[in-house]
Amino acid sequence: xxxxxxxxxxxxxxxxxxxxxxxxxxxxxxxxxxxxxxxxxxxxxxxxxxxxxxxxxxxxxxxxxxxxxxxxxxxxxxxxxxxxxxxxxxxxxxxxxxxxxxxxxxxxxxxxxxxxxxxxxxxxxxxxxxxxxxxxxxxxxxxxxxxxxxxxxxxxxxxxxxxxxxxxxxxxxxxxxxxxxxxxxxxxxxxxxxxxxxxxxxxxxxxxxxxxxxxxxxxxxxxxxxxxxxxxxxxxxxxxxxxxxxxxxxxxxxxxxxxxxxxxxxxxxxxxxxxxxxxxxxxxxxxxxxxxxxxxxxxxxxxxxxxxxxxxxxxxxxxxxxxxxxxxxxxxxxxxxxxxxxxxxxxxxxxxxxxxxxxxxxxxxxxxxxxxxxxxxxxxxxxxxxxxxxxxxxxxxxxxxxxxxxxxxxxxxxxxxxxxxxxxxxxxxxxxxxxxxxxx
Amino acid sequence: xxxxxxxxxxxxxxxxxxxxxxxxxxxxxxxxxxxxxxxxxxxxxxxxxxxxxxxxxxxxxxxxxxxxxxxxxxxxxxxxxxxxxxxxxxxxxxxxxxxxxxxxxxxxxxxxxxxxxxxxxxxxxxxxxxxxxxxxxxxxxxxxxxxxxxxxxxxxxxx
Numbered sequence: 127x128x129x130x131x132x133x134x135x136x137x138x139x140x141x142x143x144x145x146x147x148x149x150x151x152x153x154x155x156x157x158x159x160x161x162x163x164x165x166x167x168x169x170x171x172x173x174x175x176x177x178x179x180x181x182x183x184x185x186x187x188x189x190x191x192x193x194x195x196x197x198x199x200x201x202x203x204x205x206x207x208x209x210x211x212x213x214x215x216x217x218x219x220x221x222x223x224x225x226x227x228x229x230x231x232x233x234x235x236x237x238x239x240x241x242x243x244x245x246x247x248x249x250x251x252x253x254x255x256x257x258x259x260x261x262x263x264x265x266x267x268x269x270x271x272x273x274x275x276x277x278x279x280x281x282x283x284x285x286x287x288x289x290x291x292x293x294x295x296x297x298x299x300x301x302x303x304x305x306x307x308x309x310x311x312x313x314x315x316x317x318x319x320x321x322x323x324x325x326x327x328x329x330x331x332x333x334x335x336x337x338x339x340x341x342x343x344x345x346x347x348x349x350x351x352x353x354x355x356x357x358x359x360x361x362x363x364x365x366x367x368x369x370x371x372x373x374x375x376x377x378x379x380x381x382x383x384x385x386x387x388x389x390x391x392x393x394x395x396x397x398x399x400x401x402x403x404x405x406x407x408x409x410x411x412x413x414x415x416x417x418x419x420x421x422x423x424x425x426x427x428x429x430x431x432x433x434x435x436x437x438x439x440x441x442x443x444x445x446x447x448x449x450x451x452x453x454x455x456x457x458x459x460x461x462x463x464x465x466x467x468x469x470x471x472x473x474x475x476x477x478x479x480x481x482x483x484x485x486x487x488x489x490x491x492x493x494x495x496x497x498x499x500x501x502x503x504x505x506x507x508x509x510x511x512x513x514x515x516x517x518x519x520x521x522x523x524x525x526x527x528x529x530x531x532x533x534x535x536x537x538x539x540x541x542x543x544x545x546x547x548x549x550x551x552x553x554x555x556x557x558x559x560x561x562x563x564x565x566x
Numbered sequence: 567x568x569x570x571x572x573x574x575x576x577x578x579x580x581x582x583x584x585x586x587x588x589x590x591x592x593x594x595x596x597x598x599x600x601x602x603x604x605x606x607x608x609x610x611x612x613x614x615x616x617x618x619x620x621x622x623x624x625x626x627x628x629x630x631x632x633x634x635x636x637x638x639x640x641x642x643x644x645x646x647x648x649x650x651x652x653x654x655x656x657x658x659x660x661x662x663x664x665x666x667x668x669x670x671x672x673x674x675x676x677x678x679x680x681x682x683x684x685x686x687x688x689x690x691x692x693x694x695x696x697x698x699x700x701x702x703x704x705x706x707x708x709x710x711x712x713x714x715x716x717x718x719x720x721x722x723x724x725x
Binding site: 246 | 585586587588590591592593594595597598619621625628629632633634635636650651652653655656657688689690691692693694695696697701704705706
């Protein structure tokens with residue numbers, strides 16, 4: 127199977143190797159066509175965003191206004207903080223120039239003169255690697271003002287790296303824009319959408335690193351070629367990241383629609399000790415988990431996962447074997463969202479803390495059956511009641527894990543004590559340091 | 567303690583600002599420079615960053631408190647970050663975290679008495695495929711065991 131994003135070519139991160147292997151051909155080809163043609167090709171190719179929402183990339187670009195007196199911007203989302211996903215760092219390390227070429231083509235298509243690549247702060251190493259690649263591309267004249275001479279065109283654009291500083295929420299597009307503007311990373315209310323009112327109030331498009339790395343291949347080989355790879359409704363290859371209880375965790379680039387069991391047992395080498403699988407999270411920690419006996423025949427693409435009640439997310443697969451303590455796992459996931467909630471919306475800010483407190487109570491062996499229902503109630507009251515999707519990200523794992531593993535949770539809460547829920551919640555707000563209470 | 571940017575860093579700041587349409591968006595990279603020079607972000611540092619970028623010190627404080635990678639107190643020479651999120655947890659991250667904690671004798675976000683080490687329990691660092699991991703300052707150490715993690719700390723102690 128041909129790999130698009132991470133081909134097996136040695137030293138591809140070097141610009142001369144990349145050029146020798148057909149690099150920067152796509153941008154030359156693209157510059158001979160009109161921006162609308164490019165958008166049309168990407169739309170027809172069926173390329174969908176790889177950052178979690180799986181939205182059509184071409185359609186997103188077409189929302190950019192054609193006539194405006196404001197500058198347009200492209201933001202490239204390399205914040206990659208979702209637990210279970212670790213794909214973008216491979217692109218920065220092993221195929222940075224294809225990403226750069228993808229950025230150039232996108233900038234040409236949407237009419238942007240500046241692109242910001244937002245990379246999470248913890249990725250010091252990968253920021254340095256990508257900066258090195260970017261400097262080489264600048265030197266060779268593929269990026270910046272030198273483009274005009276090198277590619278014999280009127281179009282040019284600059285690419286800058288912006289380093290994050292450890293906030294998960296900045297992977298949300300409007301939060302990323304606020305962070306870039308030098309503000310706290312609070313998500314914005316939508317509408318207006320970024321294409322109308324984005325970075326500094328100007329039309330902006332935001333795409334994931336992996337999405338844009340696919341673009342040069344589409345321009346080179348045509349949209350028909352791309353649309354035939356994998357599942358027709360979610361074509362292309364996907365960087366599947368497998369972690370947790372598997373023998374060979376890592377990133378595997380395979381066509382969309384690859385069987386989940388194939389990924390786990392063939393590519394990732396199965397579960398250590400041939401243990402049974404208790405639970406699989408198919409798309410990063412915020413997506414609804416699947417039961418071990420539910421994964422047979424499940425295809426890994428956006429539409430197929432919807433059918434079984436989950437979502438592709440960032441394709442970060444987390445496998446848990448039969449000996450895993452699911453309550454502890456869920457508490458850890460919830461602790462993450464509690465920590466990362468930006469604090470703007472009350473349901474998310476407070477609800478994540480409440481869910482964590484309840485889960486910790488169950489772990490201590492003090493939970494009651496009512497707690498199981500209470501978890502779902504709190505999750506339901508977060509979902510849909512927040513500005514950004516972090517609300518759903520925090521609520522879904524709790525809601526679906528408890529629903530799908532109800533027996534498991536009920537076994538952990540044998541006590542039939544009626545807990546005065548309302549009082550408990552009320553008293554929490556009046557403790558001197560409520561945070562200490564929750565995280566204990 | 568008063569804080570002023572070194573002339574080298576002031577030059578770097580001028581360069582950073584050219585990336586953005588105004589001065590304010592440079593606040594995150596400039597804070598990194600300040601942290602590198604001063605070791606941590608003090609009140610005086612925030613004041614100076616605000617001066618350089620024509621911002622209010624309160625705005626800078628808002629940024630510093632929002633992002634976890636800006637330290638509001640001095641950290642150890644070696645800042646040990648242990649990821650304990652799901653993928654690492656499933657592969658024994660809490661074992662490592664507890665042992666490292668025991669070895670250093672400090673809790674989360676505390677500094678050892680000799681100021682050599684500080685410990686932080688961090689969220690997902692993007693090393694799920696090579697879990698468990700610790701990061702020392704900017705460097706990742708992946709595919710660890712308890713023993714390997716303690717060895718790393720031992721070798722750092724010698725330096």
